[in-house]
Amino acid sequence: MKVLISVDMEGIAGVSGRDEVARGHSEYERFRRLMTDEANQAIVGAARAGADEIWVNxxxxxxxxxxxEQLDERAELISGFNKPLCMMQGAEGADAVVCIxxxxRAGTAQAVLDHTISGAQVHNWWMNGVLVGETQINAALAGSFGAPLVLVSGDDTLAQQVQATLPATRTVVVKHALDTLTARSRPRSVVHHDIREGVEAAVRERAAVPPVRLEGPVTFQVEMVRSTHAEVACWFPAVKRVDARTIAVTGDDVVTAWRMAMGALLLGSTADR
Ligand SMILES: [Zn+2]
Structure with missing residues (x-):
């Protein structure tokens, strides 16, 4: 059984500020260790549930x-930015996906470091007309390979968004958000216990979570932070301009639409040079 564990950083317990998740800041080195610790708890849970192939992205x-060097040796690590599936790289052939x-999503009140894909570039992101965050996008990418998103960890506001949009997916609340830059984190031992036990139960009961499967063409509409990003992104004829700041791409399936959207964002980002 293969499990993919995708690990982001803003939703790690203890994190409340931008410098804590930004390479080059002195605080960052502490928080990448805490990120590795939570990944390790998820690996233990997946292994206990019977996973014999665990990839951490x-x-x-x-x-x-x-x-x-500190990652549990039952897992293999995917590192580096140039991945077509981005946060879901490695979802092909997975029996379950876990997000730690x-x-x-961007624009959420009382949510620690809320954003969608790129805080510098993205104001709002819609998938087939529905406002979404990274969790919902990644659930659809994983689902296109038949893999269910069985557990998501992060703050309490994220948990509410997951429960509203992916009701079969389990959530682990590691901290309570008081503001974008303020959190009340639960004790480390409690967080680690809940991730370990939650992942084990979620992977064991993965059959109860239907993979998110989007039929037919999929459209991503992205409202950029700045109009110049939209302007340059539209140099690709496949990228449509909706309004000054907003672009749209449509693909035959969610993976194709995703690759077009990411290509448009990357091209748009070159407008700042
Ligand atoms: Zn992040």
Missing amino acids: DSHGGMRNLLY GYHA
Whole structure:
């Protein structure tokens, strides 16, 4: 049985500030260890549930945060940014997907470090007309390979969004959000226990979670933070301009639409040079 564990950083217990998740800041080195610790608890849970192939995908920022030398040796580590499936790299052939350290979508009140894919670039993101965050996008990417998203950990506001949109997916609340930059984190031992036990139960009972399968063409509409990003993204004819800041791409399936959207974002980001 194969389990993919995707690990972001904003939703790790203890994290409340941007410097804690940004390479180059002195606090960052502490928090990448805490991120690795939570990943390890998820690995233990997946292994106890019977997984004999566990891949951990580093899914934050430049995607080179997790400490390989401290990672539980039952897992293999995917690190590096250039991955077509991004946070869901490795979902092909997975029997279950787990998301650790996730966060609420851009524009959510009382949510620690809320954003969608890129805080610098994305104001709002719609999938087939529905406002979504990374969790919902990634659930659809995983679902296209038949893999269910069985558990998500992060703050209490993220948990509410997951419960409203993916009701069969389990949630682990590691902290309570008081503001974008303020959190009340639960004790480490409690967080680790809940992740370990939650992942074990969620992987064991993965058959109860239907994979998210989007039929037919999939449209991603992205409202950028700045109009110049939309302007340059539209140099690709497949990228449509909806309004000054908003673009849309449509693919035959969610993976194709995702790759087009990411390509448009990457191209748009070059407008700032
Ligand atoms: Zn992140």
